[in-house]
Amino acid sequence: MTQPKKNHRKPKIVVGDVDYKRLTDLAAAAQERFPEVAEELQSEMDRAHVVQAGTVPAKVVQMGSTVEFRSDSAQQRRVTLVFPGEADIAENRISILTPIGAALIGLSTGQSITWTALNGRQHALTVVSVEQPALAVPGSLPG
Structure with a gap:
């Protein structure tokens, strides 16, 4: 009897246009130094549904968001997703240029x-x- 295959399709994601531009530029700039992570970030941007920055739902992980997640090891973590220069693991600030950052x-x-x-x-x-x-990003508040 064979085991059913797990569905490895990635979930649909939403990214604001401002984050999309900054992150695609970052992925291109990081290609030489961090090729694997840069490629993963670019892959995520390629499959993202891009919307106007002010219309990204509040429940969606964006740059600067604080995210609580549960891992497969049943560990729960709370981190803030930041650009590389702002990363500080001691402060739970993880870079978008890490595999987990690109995944989030x-x-x-x-x-x-x-x-x-x-x-x-x-x-x-x-x-x-x-x-x-x-x-909040200027112009993103209802008004």
């Missing part, structure tokens, strides 16, 4: 994704909650 961008509360760590091991995570930064 654009996910919504309740979505799960499988991602590959730098050591080649596959992991899964599920987004439990998303909080947007206190300072």
Whole structure:
């Protein structure tokens, strides 16, 4: 008897146009130094549904979002997704240029994704909650 195959299709993701532009530029700039992560980030941007920055739902992980997620090891973590220069693991600020950072961008509360760590091991995570930064992008508030 064969085991059913797991569905490895990635979930649909949403990215604001401002993040999309910055992240595709970052992926291109990082291609020489961090080719694997740069390619993964570009792949995520290629499959993203891009919307106007002010219309990204609050439950979607964006740059600057604080995300609580549960990993396949049943560990729950709370991190803030940031650009490389702002990363500080001691402060739970993870770079978008890490495999887990690239995996988180654009996910919504309740979505799960499988991602590959730098050591080649596959992991899964599920987004439990998303909080947007206190300072909103100008023009993103209803009004």
